[in-house]
Amino acid sequence: MREHRADIHRGVPVVDSDGRGVGIVAGVREDDFLVHRPEAFGIYIPKDAVARVEIDRVVLAAGVTDIERENWPRELGWPVSAGAGGADEIPS
Secondary structure (H helix, E strand, O other): OEOOHHHOOOOOEEEOOOOOEEEEEEEEOOOEEEEEOOOOOEEEEEHHHEEEEOOOOEEEOOOHHHHHHOOOOEEOOOOOOOOOOOOOEOOO
16 A cells, blocks of 8 residues: 555545445646546545555545545546546646
């Protein structure tokens, strides 16, 4: 298990504190990362909200209900094609 938030990469599953699926990392910025979620707007999650980064997933410190209550920015251009390609970096 890796604890480094810098190890967050595009395509990695994101789960809540109970292990429930939240979505997939779609892009990474300096202080947050974009998660595409099924049937919901993408959400920019601050790296401070990460409990740990494992080899095969990012585990958040909060449950999915708490995540929905946060006032984190949403991606308004949803849905985004899963095959869009590109680098890990997304514009600020």
